[in-house]
Amino acid sequence: MLQYSDITNLIHQALSSSLSPMATQVTEIILSALVAFIVMILCVIVMVYMERKVAGFMQLRLGPMRVGPYGTLQVFADVIKLLLKETFTPVKADQFMFNLAPCIVLMVSLMALAPISWGPGLIMWDSNIGVLFVTAITSLSVIGILMAGWSSNNKYSLLGAMRSGAQIVSYELSAGMAIVTAVTLSGTISSVGLVQSQADGWWIIKGHIPAFIAFITYVISSTAECNRAPFDLAEAESELTAGYHTEYTGMKFGIFYLNEYINMGVVSIIASTLFLGGWMPFHLPYSNEYVQSFNHLMDYIPSWIWFFGKMFMIIFFMMWFRWTFPRLRIDQLLTLEWKYLLPVNICNLIFAAAISIFGWHL
Secondary structure, X not given: OOOHHHHHXXXXXXXHOOOOHHHHHHXXXXXXXXXXHHHHHHHHHHHHHHHHHHHHHHOOOOOOOOOOHHHOOHHHHHHHHHHHOOOOOOOOOOHHHHHHHHHHHHHHHHHOOOOOEEEOOEEOOOOOOHHHHHHHHHOXXXXXXXXXXXXXXXXXXXXHHHHHHHHHHHHHHHHHHHHHHHHHHHOOOOHHHHHHOOOOOOHHHHOHHHHHHHHHHHHHHHHHHOOOOOOOHHHOHHHHOOHHHOOOOHHHHHHHHHHHHHHHHHXXXXXXXXXXXXXXXXXXXXXXXXXXXXXXXXXXXXXXXXXXXXXXXXXXXXXXXXXXXXXXXHHHHXXXXXXXXXXXXXXXXXXXXXXXXXXXXX
């Protein structure tokens, strides 16, 4: 399998030969951030088009077809429309906070990509607390949402922000419990360590029932954290119009729209890293000759296909949820978390701890 560390080492040597150590480090940080941002933007383009086509398929229609072949240029038409729209700030809004909120939300989502292992030897920040960093940094997105609702000087925006804050804080508990379940099974909070612990089989297979339950609850909780239907109570059209970003227009709204899809990508990458091996090929946890031949065959598939294939599979499930289930009421949404998902996750974590202690996993 291609080791991306060979490529990164060549880039490092080329920069080191012409720049000082400090300038080399700064340049590498900027380059890696730009590459990660460009990759996520390309993924967002695919996701927006995919969302419309999946919605069309679910509703027995074609989806976008007119702009470009099979509607492939519809995303670019949407971006041009947002760029041409007038951007204004309400007169009585807090202008500084109003303009800062979209930037904070987007920045938090992109920072969560830092400790992600994109491939063998390809990681921006190889930290032994990578998973802890991701869970901590993604929690800050609620600050930007509350800031957007409050600074708009609109009671409907404020109510939408408060709903969104309550929803995100609540479902972070179940998402955190699901992450701790994977950490318990693997014994590490490093993203590289989590991927390497699944070299002989993904945790969703090796971890038996607890890993499967944790995976399902993480996907459900992450869908709620992303304010995706059927959990999009912050944007209930019949009550709060567009919720916390009602007053945002043009590209300021476009940043919130972009952030929703980047969040989907981030949580899908985390889910695949925790339970589906990240970029690791599909291996069966057995040692007989035929299984080893199968595992060796899987190694021929490039790691980037595994990585993005798992990511888009989870994104498809999240889109499937949106176009299948009706929107919940706010009391139903919080009941699902506090009365069902959280107790199930606590019991599941205890079960996973027992499996890890007694070595019952495959």
